[in-house]
Amino acid sequence: MKDGVRPQWASGTHSRQAHCALPDQTYEREISKEGFFGPAAFVHHRHPPTGWIEFDGPLRPRAFDLARIAAPADCPWAATDVLFNASTRIRHWQLGANMASLARNGDGDELMFVHAGAGELYCDFGRLAIEAGDYVLLPRGTMWRIDVAKPVTALLIECTNASYTLPDRGLLGPHAQFDPAMLDTPEIDDAFIAQQDEREWRVRVKRYNAVSTVTYPFNPLDAVGWHGDLAPLRLNVRDIRPIMSHRYHLPPSAHTTFVGDRFVVCTFAPRPFETDPDALKVPFFHSNDDYDEVLFYHAGDFFSRDNIHPGMLTFHPSGFTHGPHPKALEKMFVQDKPATDEYAVMIDTRDPLEVGGTVDAVELRDYADSWKG
Numbered sequence: 411m412k413d414g415v416r417p418q419w420a421s422g423t424h425s426r427q428a429h430c431a432l433p434d435q436t437y438e439r440e441i442s443k444e445g446f447f448g449p450a451a452f453v454h455h456r457h458p459p460t461g462w463i464e465f466d467g468p469l470r471p472r473a474f475d476l477a478r479i480a481a482p483a484d485c486p487w488a489a490t491d492v493l494f495n496a497s498t499r500i501r502h503w504q505l506g507a508n509m510a511s512l513a514r515n516g517d518g519d520e521l522m523f524v525h526a527g528a529g530e531l532y533c534d535f536g537r538l539a540i541e542a543g544d545y546v547l548l549p550r551g552t553m554w555r556i557d558v559a560k561p562v563t564a565l566l567i568e569c570t571n572a573s574y575t576l577p578d579r580g581l582l583g584p585h586a587q588f589d590p591a592m593l594d595t596p597e598i599d600d601a602f603i604a605q606q607d608e609r610e611w612r613v614r615v616k617r618y619n620a621v622s623t624v625t626y627p628f629n630p631l632d633a634v635g636w637h638g639d640l641a642p643l644r645l646n647v648r649d650i651r652p653i654m655s656h657r658y659h660l661p662p663s664a665h666t667t668f669v670g671d672r673f674v675v676c677t678f679a680p681r682p683f684e685t686d687p688d689a690l691k692v693p694f695f696h697s698n699d700d701y702d703e704v705l706f707y708h709a710g711d712f713f714s715r716d717n718i719h720p721g722m723l724t725f726h727p728s729g730f731t732h733g734p735h736p737k738a739l740e741k742m743f744v745q746d747k748p749a750t751d752e753y754a755v756m757i758d759t760r761d762p763l764e765v766g767g768t769v770d771a772v773e774l775r776d777y778a779d780s781w782k783g
């Protein structure tokens with residue numbers, strides 16, 4: 411056996427290739443290891459694997475309407491904890507006015523996904539304009555603040571005690587999906603110099619998830635220049651050029667944008683549906699037995715889910731099978747639209763996530779029933 415080719419076994423009525431030409435009246439479920447990279451089996455079921463009539467216990471899939479949270483906070487460390495584990499902390503932050511103090515995350519790199527609003531980010535490295543759809547990657551230890559042009563709502567995704575990297579594009583080459591040249595960095599420009607003053611400024615430093623305050627008699631964003639191979643980076647989701655195949659439904663991991671330690675951040679951006687008549691057009695049912703899975707819906711029409719709107723977040727703990735909602739399932743092989751029209755951020759974590767203390771106030775309690783036809 412050559413390296414990389416695994417033994418294959420089979421029994422009963424089955425297709426020969428994954429996600430293609432399924433036996434009539436069957437639903438394919440992928441059982442896989444290491445996300446979608448490891449050994450996998452494709453089981454053909456008579457019923458949709460999401461056809462449960464009751465789902466009780468801590469494994470139940472959960473949905474939160476974060477758009478209903480009204481808890482603006484000047485400091486990102488006061489944002490609403492949504493989900494967390496030892497590797498990441500996902501928060502929902504609403505900033506209504508200019509930040510009165512600086513923030514610094516001593517716990518890890520911060521990936522800010524701007525869901526709504528616009529403003530100017532001032533940091534150790536200069537000024538960076540931010541707007542909806544931006545990922546802003548702030549290296550651990552960076553001091554920053556935001557001046558708001560339009561109130562900002564953001565998802566903060568911390569890479570706790572580790573660093574974000576870009577995914578290995580493998581055979582696609584390093585310029586696929588987004589060219590690294592699209593990663594913008596802050597500029598030391600006139601606006602940045604103009605905000606430097608001799609007033610008293612406070613820096614709220616988060617370390618071990620506790621906040622300390624350091625007060626200066628001047629604005630510590632007083633840099634006149636910088637150089638190095640570390641910097642805040644900005645990438646807008648509209649600059650992501652997703653890969654797809656017209657004959658094969660790619661796994662979600664094909665859309666990986668940033669890699670943390672024991673979790674990944676993926677972006678679903680508009681892309682054409684598969685056109686081959688035998689190719690699956692919706693996500694396949696899968697048992698995500700190795701990863702907890704989080705989806706934040708940013709914009710558009712979420713083709714695989716019913717009753718989801720922008721600002722919602724779903725949490726699928728690892729260990730149960732999930733897949734398209736009933737309306738999407740009807741389009742398993744026949745799509746009436748040429749392309750998806752969705753922007754969503756997915757966070758898959760190798761270790762279990764805990765739900766934040768207050769977010770259950772905006773939970774949709776009947777989400778586990780949403781797969782009922």
Ligand SMILES: [Fe+2]
Nearest residue numbers: 696698703732
């Ligand atoms: Fe999934």
